[in-house]
Amino acid sequence: MATNGRTTETRERILSAACEVIAETGFEKIRMWMVAERAGVSTALLHYHYKTRDKLFTEAMTHSFANTTVDLERDADSVAPSVILARIVRSLLPMDPELRQDWRLWQELWVRALRDDETQRFAVDLYDQLQEWVSGAVNRGIEAGEFTDTDVAGLSTHILALCDGYGIRLMLSDPKVTSDSALAAVWRAIAAELGISPAFPKV
Structure with missing residues (x-):
């Protein structure tokens, strides 16, 4: 359970960082290392969770929407x-x-x-x-x-x-x-x- 909790926390941190970097830089200009650096994780770990920029982008959009709906x-x-x-x-x-x-x-x-x-x-x-x-x-x-x-x-x-x-x-x-x-x-x-x-x- 502890491992699952850490995995969830890591993914949340990555997605929050992706939202920030995409909003600041634009999707076409971002690189995976930028998101990893903002999230405080290795590029290898980022690629483990999200194989491509496209996958990361769609997950980040879904994350942003889900967080808003839950809060409101x-x-x-x-x-x-x-x-x-x-x-x-x-x-x-x-x-x-x-x-x-x-x-x-x-x-x-x-x-x-x-x-x-x-x-x-x-x-x-x-x-x-x-x-x-x-x-x-x-x-x-x-x-x-x-x-x-x-x-x-x-x-x-x-x-x-x-x-x-x-x-x-x-x-x-x-x-x-x-x-x-x-x-x-x-x-x-x-x-x-x-x-x-x-x-x-x-x-």
């Missing part, structure tokens, strides 16, 4: 569905340095997906997981009677599209779009569809 769902049974949905929406925008790092990973994924069929399939699968995550939060609110019944799949797609659009503008430091204005605009669209307050909840 930590108390889903004890807070209002609107709060959970608001947390999710906030996490889908580059609102702080950590989320901007996640966004840089997504941007790297988009670029690779345009040139590589396998990466494209992986990207579509990740979007499916994002949509299921958003849809789950909306369905909980409908079941709890807090949200008006709606086309959940359609609304989830709309939310992701809005967040992608505003997120790109924020990543470009477009002066016409601020974090607050983007968050407010996305939430107003959600609120109108779900029959809830247009004021963004305290999360």
Whole structure:
């Protein structure tokens, strides 16, 4: 068990380091030794866990998404569905340095997906997981009677599209779009569809 624990901890450290290095440097420029150095492991150990850069990249993206979902769902049974949905929406925008790092990973994924069929399939699968995550939060609110019944799949797609659009503008430091204005605009669209307050909840 101790060995399994060390292996899990090592993989977590490697994936966290990979997220940082890919976001800072860009996938095309990174080398495995850069990630090994950041993670504090040997290159040989890194290759033992991840044979190729492509494998490391996809695992890093999955790791980033999984960590976000676990963190935001930590108390889903004890807070209002609107709060959970608001947390999710906030996490889908580059609102702080950590989320901007996640966004840089997504941007790297988009670029690779345009040139590589396998990466494209992986990207579509990740979007499916994002949509299921958003849809789950909306369905909980409908079941709890807090949200008006709606086309959940359609609304989830709309939310992701809005967040992608505003997120790109924020990543470009477009002066016409601020974090607050983007968050407010996305939430107003959600609120109108779900029959809830247009004021963004305290999360």
